[in-house]
Amino acid sequence: MSSIRDLEETPVPAPVLESVADAPVSGGVPRLRPSRFKRTAVTLRPLLARPGFLLGAGLIAFVLLAAAWPQLLTGYDPYATSEADKFLPPSMAHWFGTDDLGRDLYTRVVFGARLSVAAALIAVGIGLTVGLTLGVLSGYLGGLADEVIMRAVDVMLALPPLLLALALVTAIGFGTIPVAIAVGLGIIPGFARTTRAEVLRVKILPYVEAAKLGGAGWFSVLLRHVLPNSWGPVAVLTTLDFGFAILATAGLSFLGFGAAPPAAEWGTLIADGRNFLMTTPWLSLIPGLFVAVVVFSLNHIARTIEEL
Numbered sequence: 367m368s369s370i371r372d373l374e375e376t377p378v379p380a381p382v383l384e385s386v387a388d389a390p391v392s393g394g395v396p397r398l399r400p401s402r403f404k405r406t407a408v409t410l411r412p413l414l415a416r417p418g419f420l421l422g423a424g425l426i427a428f429v430l431l432a433a434a435w436p437q438l439l440t441g442y443d444p445y446a447t448s449e450a451d452k453f454l455p456p457s458m459a460h461w462f463g464t465d466d467l468g469r470d471l472y473t474r475v476v477f478g479a480r481l482s483v484a485a486a487l488i489a490v491g492i493g494l495t496v497g498l499t500l501g502v503l504s505g506y507l508g509g510l511a512d513e514v515i516m517r518a519v520d521v522m523l524a525l526p527p528l529l530l531a532l533a534l535v536t537a538i539g540f541g542t543i544p545v546a547i548a549v550g551l552g553i554i555p556g557f558a559r560t561t562r563a564e565v566l567r568v569k570i571l572p573y574v575e576a577a578k579l580g581g582a583g584w585f586s587v588l589l590r591h592v593l594p595n596s597w598g599p600v601a602v603l604t605t606l607d608f609g610f611a612i613l614a615t616a617g618l619s620f621l622g623f624g625a626a627p628p629a630a631e632w633g634t635l636i637a638d639g640r641n642f643l644m645t646t647p648w649l650s651l652i653p654g655l656f657v658a659v660v661v662f663s664l665n666h667i668a669r670t671i672e673e674l
Contacts, residue, residue, distance in 0.1 A: 419670045422663035429660055432479035442473040444630050453646045462652045466642065471635070475653055478630040482657075485546040485624075486611035492550025493611075494604055497557020504558065505565030506588055516562070519555045527552035528614050535623050542615075542625045549614045553607050560603050564596035571595075602672045609664035616657050632657050 413419050432439055448468030456463045462471035504515040522530065527549075534548035568574060569592055577587050612632075618624055619633025627634065632653055639649025 418666055422666045425663045429479050432476045433483035436477045439476050440473040442470040444474045444477040445628055463648045465649055474630040474635055475656055478632045478635055481542050481625055481631045482612060485542050485615040486608055488546035489550035489611040490608050493553035493557050497554040498561050500558040501561025502565055505562040519558045522555045531614055535618055540623050545615050545618045545624050549611050560599055564599055565592055568592050568595045602668050605664055605668035609661040613661050
């Protein structure tokens with residue numbers, strides 16, 4: 367009896383009590399939660415087993431590094447000209463060859479990532495912020511607010527995103543920032559409709575209804591229950607639209623709406639080489655293939671995440 371009494375009176379260390387109290391109960395026996403590292407490892411394991419995903423993620427990491435610190439990836443000056451080095455084909459000294467002014471094309475592609483990625487980030491940021499707000503308000507409030515917002519979105523959907531961006535950039539002016547704003551306004555409808563559909567699905571689930579019956583305010587329900595559980599498809603769409611934004615900004619820059627020369631931007635690099643396609647096709651072909659591979663990688667990453 368004394369040994370049993372001693373065991374009952376022996377204090378349990380606080381960390382054990384916290385871990386047991388926080389653990390879910392199965393069959394009356396508490397189970398300890400796996401660590402955050404283990405949960406992350408379980409989540410990433412299917413992705414790490416896909417070579418295509420790893421290859422695409424590596425290329426996107428290269429692009430982001432080029433946008434942040436291009437000097438780490440090349441030793442040439444993107445604006446330095448050389449009369450003796452004009453139209454050199456791809457080689458070990460110049461991986462992508464040189465242009466009509468003797469500038470290293472690989473260096474200009476690397477430095478062009480800064481403007482191209484910045485424009486895509488601004489465009490996706492605008493589309494995500496405005497589209498997410500409209501979709502949440504439309505799906506959660508319903509009624510007249512839903513009708514008004516969705517009819518406005520339908521009007522924007524009447525024009526293809528690239529055509530809408532072209533009309534907007536013609537109205538607001540040329541340059542990287544106007545192009546980014548125009549592309550961002552063009553992708554708002556996709557974010558709005560996707561978010562609305564997810565909010566409509568989540569807001570009728572039992573745990574959301576239980577939170578409402580428990581006295582939680584509408585903002586608390588929206589922030590803690592609806593938005594976190596509606597984010598999956600929106601995140602996939604964000605990755606897809608990032609690729610579309612890169613392609614759209616490059617297309618508008620190719621048409622002459624982007625940054626003025628001699629700024630290095632992917633669309634302008636492709637446009638600069640179109641006059642020499644018969645003699646030096648790499649001037650347009652290599653930057654164009656690079657943009658295509660970047661967009662394809664983003665699409666592949668988004669589709670892979672969507673399948674999980």
